[in-house]
Amino acid sequence: MTGLFRFLKGCLRIRFSGDSGERLLNLCAIRGIELWDLICRDGMVYAWIRVDDFRKLRPIVRKTRVKVAVLEKDGLPFLFPRIMRQWSFLLGALLALVFWIASSFFLWEINCNGNVQITKDQLLSFLKTHGIEIGDPIAELDLSWLERELRKEFPQIIWTSMKRDGTRLIIDVKENDLVERETQMNSTEKVGTNLVSSYDGKVVSLIVREGVPKVKIGDTVTEGQVLVEGAIPILADDGSIRDYVFVNADADVCLEHLIKYTDSVELTHLEKKYTGRERKDYFVSFFGQRLMLKFQGIFHKETEIMETWSPAVFEKLEIPIILGRIRHDEYLLVMEKYGKEEEEALISEKIMEILETFVEKGVQIVGKDVKIDTKDGVVYVYGEFVVQETLHGNTGTEE
Amino acid sequence: MGLDSDQGHSDKRSLERCQRKNRRAMKHGGNAYERDFLADRLRIPDEIAKGTMRLTFTGNGLAYVENYERILEYSEHGIRLLGKKGKIRLAGEKLRIEYYTCDDMMIKGIFREFYWEERD
Numbered sequence: 166m167t168g169l170f171r172f173l174k175g176c177l178r179i180r181f182s183g184d185s186g187e188r189l190l191n192l193c194a195i196r197g198i199e200l201w202d203l204i205c206r207d208g209m210v211y212a213w214i215r216v217d218d219f220r221k222l223r224p225i226v227r228k229t230r231v232k233v234a235v236l237e238k239d240g241l242p243f244l245f246p247r248i249m250r251q252w253s254f255l256l257g258a259l260l261a262l263v264f265w266i267a268s269s270f271f272l273w274e275i276n277c278n279g280n281v282q283i284t285k286d287q288l289l290s291f292l293k294t295h296g297i298e299i300g301d302p303i304a305e306l307d308l309s310w311l312e313r314e315l316r317k318e319f320p321q322i323i324w325t326s327m328k329r330d331g332t333r334l335i336i337d338v339k340e341n342d343l344v345e346r347e348t349q350m351n352s353t354e355k356v357g358t359n360l361v362s363s364y365d366g367k368v369v370s371l372i373v374r375e376g377v378p379k380v381k382i383g384d385t386v387t388e389g390q391v392l393v394e395g396a397i398p399i400l401a402d403d404g405s406i407r408d409y410v411f412v413n414a415d416a417d418v419c420l421e422h423l424i425k426y427t428d429s430v431e432l433t434h435l436e437k438k439y440t441g442r443e444r445k446d447y448f449v450s451f452f453g454q455r456l457m458l459k460f461q462g463i464f465h466k467e468t469e470i471m472e473t474w475s476p477a478v479f480e481k482l483e484i485p486i487i488l489g490r491i492r493h494d495e496y497l498l499v500m501e502k503y504g505k506e507e508e509e510a511l512i513s514e515k516i517m518e519i520l521e522t523f524v525e526k527g528v529q530i531v532g533k534d535v536k537i538d539t540k541d542g543v544v545y546v547y548g549e550f551v552v553q554e555t556l557h558g559n560t561g562t563e564e
Numbered sequence: 565m566g567l568d569s570d571q572g573h574s575d576k577r578s579l580e581r582c583q584r585k586n587r588r589a590m591k592h593g594g595n596a597y598e599r600d601f602l603a604d605r606l607r608i609p610d611e612i613a614k615g616t617m618r619l620t621f622t623g624n625g626l627a628y629v630e631n632y633e634r635i636l637e638y639s640e641h642g643i644r645l646l647g648k649k650g651k652i653r654l655a656g657e658k659l660r661i662e663y664y665t666c667d668d669m670m671i672k673g674i675f676r677e678f679y680w681e682e683r684d
Contacts, residue, residue, distance in 0.1 A: 187635045194635075194666040203661035205640045 175216040175240030182209040183231035192225045216242065272303045273332040273485055280338050283319055288336060291318055299485070300452075303329060357395035357411025360556065362386045366422030369553055376414035392418050392556065419555045421531065426548035428515050432503050433542055437468075437496040450487040464495035502542075512537060512546060519548070529553045617647035624675045627654060630668045643671060646683075653679040 181189060190210075193200055198221055200212040214222065219235075226233050275292065277285045292298070295314060297306065308327040315325050315338070324339040360376065368384045376393040380386055393414040401407040447458040450473075473489040503511065516535060523530060532551035537544060603613035611618040611631050618630040629645060629652070637644035642655045659673035 187638055190638065190664070191634050194664060199663075199665075201661075201663045203638075203664075205638055205659070208639075210638070 171215060172240045175242035176213050177216060177219055177235050178211065178237035179214055179233055180209050180211050180236055181231045181233045183229065185229040185231055186210050189225055189229045189231050192229065196221065196225070198222060269332055270302055270304065271332060272299055272301050272334055275299065276333060276335045278335065278337045280340065282321055282340050291315065303332060306334065358413045359391045359395045360393040360414040360416055360418065362388055362390045362392050362420065363556060364388055364420055364422040366420040368418060369421050370419040371416065373416040375412050376416060386420065417555050417557055419553055421551065421553045424550045424552055426519055426550065428546045430511050430515065430544045431542065432508060432544060433500055434503070435498045436501040438499045440495045440497060442495040444493040446491045448489050448491070450489065452485050464493060466498065467493040467495050469493055508544060512544060515546060516548065523552060527555065615648045617652060619652060621675065625672060627671045627675060628668065629671070632669065650683045651681040653681065
């Protein structure tokens with residue numbers, strides 16, 4: 166505590182020499198002048214003294230005829246001696262403080278978490294329609310009302326939480342991914358649906374959970390043919406149909422069918438050749454307004470890489486100032502021809518892509534036949550895949 | 565007789581002189597005796613009752629002095645201090661006064677010797 170007090174007041178390292186050094190020490194003690202860390206070396210005494218005490222030392226020095234020299238200055242008054250005297254610095258510091266405090270009363274950032282179906286733009290436009298935009302006073306936000314409105318506006322949101330974090334508004338939402346399916350099912354509940362074939366092919370397996378099967382294993386079906394009917398007949402005692410119960414046909418029907426695939430790859434292509442020339446532009450963006458600092462040099466064709474940096478004060482206060490740099494790299498478009506190895510890699514990549522789409526769909530490949538033909542600098546790929554694909558209850562249905 | 569009477573007069577005068585001296589002594593120093601007597605009976609430490617110097621050493625590197633009156637001499641190799649009843653001299657190397665007030669003082673360094681001198 167004493168050290169802090171001394172630092173705030175400021176202290177001096179002094180050296181005094183003369184015959185009456187001891188007398189000076191005694192007079193200092195009597196008059197309450199504090200000296201500390203006294204070292205005697207070569208007949209001279211070195212000591213620390215507070216700045217305000219140093220002023221009181223003058224009459225004692227005169228009385229004792231001791232020579233005093235200041236060797237070192239330490240403490241806050243000496244830390245920024247010139248800056249503290251500059252009124253412009255003090256004014257700037259004051260304005261910065263006022264700006265910082267004033268900025269903390271406004272909303273500067275909106276973060277959305279947990280949204281998948283609803284985009285951030287949708288959420289921002291929702292906030293805009295409810296009168297909330299970046300730069301609005303943060304104290305006026307009625308978060309509970311906003312949460313209710315958000316749930317009303319987007320029925321797929323089953324839970325939402327809005328909170329303020331400094332000058333940031335954080336919106337956490339949880340969406341119901343079954344809502345789309347449920348609404349579809351609810352809308353067709355009273356009508357019932359059939360399961361129809363999407364391809365021409367042969368039935369390999371059939372599992373019916375709901376509905377009346379219209380085909381059996383081994384049957385050949387055409388596209389659009391009803392596989393499982395959603396109208397279940399209710400028979401009268403005499404065997405005649407009295408009524409129908411309409412259901413959504415629910416079955417797993419595995420169809421074996423043929424998929425034809427054609428693709429082409431051009432052996433020549435345009436390639437970017439970087440010349441090595443580059444240019445850097447700098448900019449400052451304030452409230453969406455960008456001030457560019459451009460340098461000479463216009464390139465015919467160029468790629469742009471933008472790097473931005475937003476200064477954040479104490480991580481809580483986001484200031485809408487963005488500093489950035491745009492790097493332009495010049496390139497030329499050159500017509501290039503693929504080599505033999507590149508060509509093969511490109512074709513196999515194309516085939517692998519189609520095979521991956523089959524795997525994603527859950528399609529099982531039973532047989533394949535791929536032909537490659539080159540004509541006029543273009544490689545054509547012809548493929549025929551025999552696949553087994555399962556049609557589920559809610560695919561390929563009709564009312 | 566005459567002689568006797570002269571001697572008798574001179575004895576009487578010397579007795580009166582002694583009595584006056586004793587009375588003067590009692591007048592000036594009597595309180596001190598009473599104070600010492602009381603301090604002894606009440607077991608008050610000397611540095612409080614008589615204001616004598618108190619010197620505390622911690623090893624040979626730190627000394628703490630209380631009830632001193634004045635610094636008589638200060639150098640790298642020795643410090644002399646004046647107290648009410650006498651003077652002390654601390655001798656050693658690299659002696660440094662950590663802090664001091666008009667009552668107490670903390671000295672650091674390497675202490676080698678310590679002397680006590682009677683007050684003049």
